[in-house]
Amino acid sequence: MISSGRDPRVGLCSVCLHGRRVENGRGSVFWLCERSMSDSGYQKYPSLPVRACPGFGPRDGAAASTKVPAEPFRSRNRDKSTA
Numbered sequence: 001m002i003s004s005g006r007d008p009r010v011g012l013c014s015v016c017l018h019g020r021r022v023e024n025g026r027g028s029v030f031w032l033c034e035r036s037m038s039d040s041g042y043q044k045y046p047s048l049p050v051r052a053c054p055g056f057g058p059r060d061g062a063a064a065s066t067k068v069p070a071e072p073f074r075s076r077n078r079d080k081s082t083a
C-alpha cells in the first residue's frame with residue numbers, strides 16, 4: 001500500500017495527479033500516465049522510476065518541490081488580428 005508519499009520504486013508518477021496505479025488479474029502493478037491519452041509525448045506506461053518529468057503535477061499532499069516546471073504550450077504563429 002502506498003501512502004501519500006512518493007514511492008521510490010515508481011518515482012514521480014506515484015505522486016502525480018496524472019498517474020494511475022493499474023493492477024492486472026495476476027497481481028502485476030503498472031503505472032498509467034493519463035497525459036498519454038492526449039499528448040503523444042508521454043508514454044502510456046513510463047519506465048520506472050520516473051525521476052524527472054515536465055508534465056508532473058503534484059497530487060494533494062505531494063511535495064511541490066519535486067515538480068519540474070513545464071514549458072507552457074504557446075502557438076508561435078498565432079495571428080492576433082481577427083478577420
Ligand code: SF4
Pocket residue numbers: 012013016017018019020032033034035042046050053054055056057
Ligand atoms: S505526467 Fe509524468 S510524472 Fe505524471 S504520470 Fe505522466 S509520466 Fe508520470
